[in-house]
Amino acid sequence: MERKPSMECKEKMSWSQQWSQKTPTARRYFFRFNCAIFFFVALSFVLGYLALHGFHPRGTIACIVAVLPAIAIVAALVSGGMYLSEETDEFQRHLFVQSILWGVGGIMVLTSVWGYLQIYTHISHFFTIWTYPFFLLFQAIAWGVLRWRNR
Amino acid sequence: MKNRLRVLRAEREWSQADLAERLEVSRQSVNAIETGKYDPSLPLAFRIARLFESSIEAIFTDEV
Numbered sequence: 645m646e647r648k649p650s651m652e653c654k655e656k657m658s659w660s661q662q663w664s665q666k667t668p669t670a671r672r673y674f675f676r677f678n679c680a681i682f683f684f685v686a687l688s689f690v691l692g693y694l695a696l697h698g699f700h701p702r703g704t705i706a707c708i709v710a711v712l713p714a715i716a717i718v719a720a721l722v723s724g725g726m727y728l729s730e731e732t733d734e735f736q737r738h739l740f741v742q743s744i745l746w747g748v749g750g751i752m753v754l755t756s757v758w759g760y761l762q763i764y765t766h767i768s769h770f771f772t773i774w775t776y777p778f779f780l781l782f783q784a785i786a787w788g789v790l791r792w793r794n795r
Numbered sequence: 796m797k798n799r800l801r802v803l804r805a806e807r808e809w810s811q812a813d814l815a816e817r818l819e820v821s822r823q824s825v826n827a828i829e830t831g832k833y834d835p836s837l838p839l840a841f842r843i844a845r846l847f848e849s850s851i852e853a854i855f856t857d858e859v
Contacts, residue, residue, distance in 0.1 A: 667821055732819065732820075733819075733820045733821050733824055734820075734824070734835070734836055734839060735820065735821065735823065735824035735827050735828075735833050735835075736821055736823070736824065738833065791823075794823050794826065794827050794832065795823065795826075
């Protein structure tokens with residue numbers, strides 16, 4: 645059956661189909677990113693579990709242990725940078741950059757508000773180790789909204 | 796910026812996906828350009844113009 649051309653802005657496609665539409669570069673990015681995040685989550689859980697069970701390293705060991713999750717964060721950020729340099733679809737790059745800006749903006753607003761609340765109220769201390777997960781959360785929400793708006 | 800992309804595409808009986816494939820971009824990119832949500836870069840505008848065997852000015856106008 646011959647397919648009719650569409651004058652519609654958006655052709656009929658389910659939301660899941662639209663969501664799963666990724667460029668090959670985006671698929672590579674998600675693979676690299678997921679690997680980095682897997683190590684970040686795994687290390688965070690292991691280090692958190694050890695800390696709760698009396699593992700409190702000092703000196704050089706403490707520095708090495710503290711740096712380990714950051715290596716996974718650097719890997720995730722590098723995978724984002726590689727995506728931006730490899731992605732040939734400029735609109736997808738544009739959406740990705742926008743989502744990063746929303747992520748950065750979101751975490752800056754959250755930490756600023758939390759900081760002032762710490763001064764004026766008795767709210768608990770914000771653990772800075774949550775900065776990156778919250779950045780990712782804001783970025784993921786922004787990415788989802790941008791993808792949905794431009795489906 | 797306005798453009799005649801949707802009209803040119805319809806004249807050739809191409810879907811957004813067809814045009815996206817020819818331009819080697821995502822369908823979302825074609826949709827965003829058609830609806831005026833995104834203005835393409837000069838290289839992509841040239842690719843579009845070449846594909847439709849037209850000039851950039853004939854496809855894109857700077858009217859708001």
